[in-house]
Amino acid sequence: MTERSVSFTLNGEQREAKVDPRTHLGDFLRHSLGLTGTHLGCEHGVCGACTVIVDGAPVRSCLMLAVQIEGSVVETVEGLGNPDSLSTLQQAFVTNHGLQCGFCTPGMLMTLEAYLRSTPMPTERDVRIAISGNICRCTGYEGIVQAALDVAATRADRT
Amino acid sequence: MSARYFGAAVTRLEDARLLAGKGQYVDDIELPGMLHAAFVRASFAHGRIRSIDTSDALAMPGVAAIYTMADFEDIAHGPMPPMAPHPLLKTPITYHPLANTEVRHVGEAIAIVLADSRAKAEDAAAAVVLDIEYLPAVSDATLACDANSPRAHSQHTSNIAATMKAGFGDTAAVFAKADHVLTEHFDIHRGGCHSMECRGVVAHIDLLTGALTISTSSQSPYMVRRHLAGYLKRDENDIRVMTPDVGGGFGPKANVYAEEFAVALAVIKCRRPVKWIEDRQEHFVATTQQRGQTWTLDVAFDNDGRMHAIRGRCIHDNGAYAPYGLILPATALASFPGPYALEALDLSLDVVLTNLVPTSPVRGACRPNVAFLLERLADRIARHLGIDRQEVRRRSFVRADQMPYSTGMKARDGSPISYDSGDYVGALNLVLDEIDAANFPARRNEAKQRGKLRGLGIASCVEDTGLGPFEGASVRVTPAGKVVIASGASSQGQGHRTAFAQIAADVLGVELEDVTIETADTAKFPLGISTIASRIAVTAGSSVQLAAHKVRAKAIAFASHQLEVDEHDLELAGGAVHVKGIPDMKIKLSEIARTLSGNTGMPMPGDMEPDLAATAYFNSNALTFAYGANACEVEVDPDTGDIRVVRYVVVHDCGRMINPMIVDGQIRGGVVHGIGNALFERMIHDEEGQPLTTTYGDYLLPMASEMPRIEIHHMETPSPRNPIGVKGAGEGGTIPAAACVISAVEDALGPNGPFIALHPISPQQVVTWLDRN
Ligand code: FES
Ligand code: FES
Numbered sequence: 001m002t003e004r005s006v007s008f009t010l011n012g013e014q015r016e017a018k019v020d021p022r023t024h025l026g027d028f029l030r031h032s033l034g035l036t037g038t039h040l041g042c043e044h045g046v047c048g049a050c051t052v053i054v055d056g057a058p059v060r061s062c063l064m065l066a067v068q069i070e071g072s073v074v075e076t077v078e079g080l081g082n083p084d085s086l087s088t089l090q091q092a093f094v095t096n097h098g099l100q101c102g103f104c105t106p107g108m109l110m111t112l113e114a115y116l117r118s119t120p121m122p123t124e125r126d127v128r129i130a131i132s133g134n135i136c137r138c139t140g141y142e143g144i145v146q147a148a149l150d151v152a153a154t155r156a157d158r159t
Numbered sequence: 160m161s162a163r164y165f166g167a168a169v170t171r172l173e174d175a176r177l178l179a180g181k182g183q184y185v186d187d188i189e190l191p192g193m194l195h196a197a198f199v200r201a202s203f204a205h206g207r208i209r210s211i212d213t214s215d216a217l218a219m220p221g222v223a224a225i226y227t228m229a230d231f232e233d234i235a236h237g238p239m240p241p242m243a244p245h246p247l248l249k250t251p252i253t254y255h256p257l258a259n260t261e262v263r264h265v266g267e268a269i270a271i272v273l274a275d276s277r278a279k280a281e282d283a284a285a286a287v288v289l290d291i292e293y294l295p296a297v298s299d300a301t302l303a304c305d306a307n308s309p310r311a312h313s314q315h316t317s318n319i320a321a322t323m324k325a326g327f328g329d330t331a332a333v334f335a336k337a338d339h340v341l342t343e344h345f346d347i348h349r350g351g352c353h354s355m356e357c358r359g360v361v362a363h364i365d366l367l368t369g370a371l372t373i374s375t376s377s378q379s380p381y382m383v384r385r386h387l388a389g390y391l392k393r394d395e396n397d398i399r400v401m402t403p404d405v406g407g408g409f410g411p412k413a414n415v416y417a418e419e420f421a422v423a424l425a426v427i428k429c430r431r432p433v434k435w436i437e438d439r440q441e442h443f444v445a446t447t448q449q450r451g452q453t454w455t456l457d458v459a460f461d462n463d464g465r466m467h468a469i470r471g472r473c474i475h476d477n478g479a480y481a482p483y484g485l486i487l488p489a490t491a492l493a494s495f496p497g498p499y500a501l502e503a504l505d506l507s508l509d510v511v512l513t514n515l516v517p518t519s520p521v522r523g524a525c526r527p528n529v530a531f532l533l534e535r536l537a538d539r540i541a542r543h544l545g546i547d548r549q550e551v552r553r554r555s556f557v558r559a560d561q562m563p564y565s566t567g568m569k570a571r572d573g574s575p576i577s578y579d580s581g582d583y584v585g586a587l588n589l590v591l592d593e594i595d596a597a598n599f600p601a602r603r604n605e606a607k608q609r610g611k612l613r614g615l616g617i618a619s620c621v622e623d624t625g626l627g628p629f630e631g632a633s634v635r636v637t638p639a640g641k642v643v644i645a646s647g648a649s650s651q652g653q654g655h656r657t658a659f660a661q662i663a664a665d666v667l668g669v670e671l672e673d674v675t676i677e678t679a680d681t682a683k684f685p686l687g688i689s690t691i692a693s694r695i696a697v698t699a700g701s702s703v704q705l706a707a708h709k710v711r712a713k714a715i716a717f718a719s720h721q722l723e724v725d726e727h728d729l730e731l732a733g734g735a736v737h738v739k740g741i742p743d744m745k746i747k748l749s750e751i752a753r754t755l756s757g758n759t760g761m762p763m764p765g766d767m768e769p770d771l772a773a774t775a776y777f778n779s780n781a782l783t784f785a786y787g788a789n790a791c792e793v794e795v796d797p798d799t800g801d802i803r804v805v806r807y808v809v810v811h812d813c814g815r816m817i818n819p820m821i822v823d824g825q826i827r828g829g830v831v832h833g834i835g836n837a838l839f840e841r842m843i844h845d846e847e848g849q850p851l852t853t854t855y856g857d858y859l860l861p862m863a864s865e866m867p868r869i870e871i872h873h874m875e876t877p878s879p880r881n882p883i884g885v886k887g888a889g890e891g892g893t894i895p896a897a898a899c900v901i902s903a904v905e906d907a908l909g910p911n912g913p914f915i916a917l918h919p920i921s922p923q924q925v926v927t928w929l930d931r932n
Binding site for chain 1: 170171173174175176177178179180181182183184186187189278353354355356357404405406407409438439440651652653654820821823824827828829830831832854855856860862863864866868869892
């Protein structure tokens, strides 16, 4: 198959790349661009580990072809913060023990990042439903849920 | 030495890089010239391999090589070595790295395809032509016991690989004089592992050292090295095994796998780096699964509900192979009698081979099964006698004043099992208080007004932790004053780095951030066993403490010599050794480390041994026993059969806690795993051994929307059996959870409902039960 060119915005930077039409977005990010923060847990659209944000919406990068991001704005976990300057949400995961092995974590972060932008004041039930498409085998979810609630509460305080 | 970090809920040192997407998991490793592997796998459960035709596949674009077992003949041959040999298994029942004559479960690897991308390797794997003669398969362990059943291995005369026994006391006599005897049949379903990261291996030959170098998503890097060295007839030093960040283990990643061997053999053959990453479908058919068993138990008890004796028989579905020996079934027998003080016990367990994926320990191994059996029996006795469920337990548990308590059972080495410490009745009372059991009837009524059936469940357990023989650790202060801990204990998310740093930082008077950890690289530390059986805090944690104390003593000896001050007048704080009460009279650890690194031509001061470093191995010679009592409330919708766990309370005692936040995290995750076992996780096979649930659309895992908050209360009875007083915490959440949830569902269904002796249970099942009332 002949490669196609795609141009898109990735974590705030304009990018161009060549891509095999059958490559999904997750593999493209991980193996062509070296952004290995996005993880693949099932490659059939259920576990949510591969979630990235495309044009503001959380998307399963294992279910989207890389060629589909032409003209889009893509955000991955690498765009959230650095180890020495974590985002508020990332920091809330630290404080609430929202991760153990860290494998589901990038998908959880991106799902919640997109969710909290559109839903500033969720209830616990809302948060649980928001991440009901993300599997975590380690934490039992509680620390993740609390992290999101803490972020929402801090943001509400500030406004 | 004051504890600043030990016991504190400090946040984890691991987190920042993982949160920023900077973790290094095995699939994140790229090597120049690396080939990608895909396996050709058996598509039916039992068959004889007649021929494998790779010619079309080899001609496909990007394909570099395809190997079958026959291609490795010049390097190595025969079945893989058993990880845990057992005298009852006369011939080990292990895989070949690639099946050579017979396949015995769907998913067994037959050939390895190497190509320049994974997609091309998968395409070519699909083009390999297999000629396999169909053989009848057996997928049900009970049917497999029948003399006329097909054999899981065609050369065997029976599917029963071993019969294991355990017990003590005169069971016949106790049963003969008992007021009551009941018999129940239990069915505990096998489920899967489902670490969110599947398995994976990257291997290459290091050009500098010539060592076969392997990064693997494993709990047991040292076992991979040991067994691979044995298989290849190489020195262990010629093989280096590392575990990078590992995305969850939960037990199955403690096995040494055929794919690890096959990738290593392929690298030796093709002399190029090779990566294999298991996909989720493969995980369903090639990663070991958990604890499918059926049990028939008789229980003898008196009019007060005091349990006196149990006898029973188990059929244990071991799947097609026993890569892990008999460890899993052994944990079933060893978990008796749980918290119950029995006079007699008589158990027999048949280890049965079927044409399914092998089973091996998954979070709790068979301990959750035994908690389920014992707790269900306690509820059953209460129902039979019309007394409170908690009364059966209060009257039957080992009492705190009986500690240490010899259960009557024997350990693997023949020594008597003795519970070191604990208050099982106290834990039960506490959990009932915390869930407010006294006012449960009011909550049941309130739920009834809303059309819901509410039930209260209880379950307790005892958990052996700190399995021997050892894990070691070395502690070293660098000339920059940083502390480096090396250990063989691999981590899969348990926060070892933080916990070890907490221990060492206290002993050495440094900040947490000054401590770094190197674990699970066979080139960095000589020996290791495995991260299994809730053993690392006890074994490696104690070793870190012992090694740090040796380093501390050495720093003090050095400072005493330099400052001409008595050793007793010195202490460590702020990264220095200083005179007690005079913080300015000090020598920094960095300076000591620098001096002890040596200067050309200069003698060592005080003729001290070079290096501010020490190594220790804590031999864990006696198990430590953690325990817990759980209580939960469920609500059942009588129309749909939907079950919601609405409250879940844990009382847990794992001795002293290094980091309560990490302990709570382990318990929460463990409980949710157990709720999954009770309500969701169902690995279905047809009678031909075909798996029918190989996606997360079919195989349900517990999700955030269905899970309650888990409330945790600690009792802290320090273990006298190790220097830091800890017991393990990795599995204690899971062990009683399924029993607790099922107890609550049974309670919700009311006195006319069934005695529930199986799990998982489904909404359909609940509706059927309710219709029968
Ligand atoms: S990897 Fe995309 S949803 Fe699981
Ligand atoms: S932290 Fe391990 S899967 Fe979520």
